[in-house]
Amino acid sequence: MQTLRVPWCDSVVKRMNLSWxxxxxxxxxxxxxxxxxxAEDGTVLMFAWMxxxxxxxxxxxxxxxxxxxxxxxxxxxxxxxxxQQVVREIRLDCDNDVLLLKVEQMGGIACHTxxxxxxxxxxxxxxxQTVEPVVKDxxxxxxxx
Numbered sequence: 001m002q003t004l005r006v007p008w009c010d011s012v013v014k015r016m017n018l019s020w021x022x023x024x025x026x027x028x029x030x031x032x033x034x035x036x037x038x039a040e041d042g043t044v045l046m047f048a049w050m051x052x053x054x055x056x057x058x059x060x061x062x063x064x065x066x067x068x069x070x071x072x073x074x075x076x077x078x079x080x081x082x083x084q085q086v087v088r089e090i091r092l093d094c095d096n097d098v099l100l101l102k103v104e105q106m107g108g109i110a111c112h113t114x115x116x117x118x119x120x121x122x123x124x125x126x127x128x129q130t131v132e133p134v135v136k137d138x139x140x141x142x143x144x145x
Contacts, residue, residue: 021052025097031067032099036077036110039088039102045110046118048075050099062087064101081141083107107136114138 026032031049038045048066050058054074057065064085068075078084085103092099111118113134120132 018056021055023096024052024055024092024099025095026052027097031069032097034066034099034101036064036085036101036103036105039104043117044119045085045103045105045116048077055099058087058101059090064103078106081107081109081112083109083141085110109135109141112138112142114141 024032030051032051032055034048034050036045036048037043048064049069050065051067054065054067057074064077064087066075066077067073076084084106085101086106087101087103089102090099091102105116108116110116111120113120114136115132115134117132120130121128122131123129
């Protein structure tokens with residue numbers, strides 16, 4: 001996996017205390033919903049969850065780290081695919097219960113289906129239509145198949 005430099009993180013890590021995590025309204029499972037958005041064009045790339053450790057690591061490292069509810073463990077975006085999300089901004093909503101990450105999506109693929117965005121289906125005429133192409137076959141990304 002390629003190591004990238006995220007300039008804003010160096011200064012953040014040096015002066016960070018964790019009291020900022022107390023401002024967040026975590027849900028009953030100790031999680032926070034997170035939207036990942038392309039920092040350049042605003043495309044919503046994906047939705048995921050973070051626990052306090054995932055958010056702390058994201059802020060410290062400058063790369064998106066999520067909490068996998070199905071695997072019950074931290075999930076470093078791109079750890080298998082190489083499609084890391086370099087975090088450019090972290091924003092908290094007005095109710096302190098939803099996070100927005102503005103990211104640079106490495107490799108241009110955020111979805112495990114090989115598409116740029118996880119939101120590739122649009123409701124049209126009473127049915128879900130696939131409206132975004134596969135950028136890269138998932139078996140080529142994950143070595144399955």
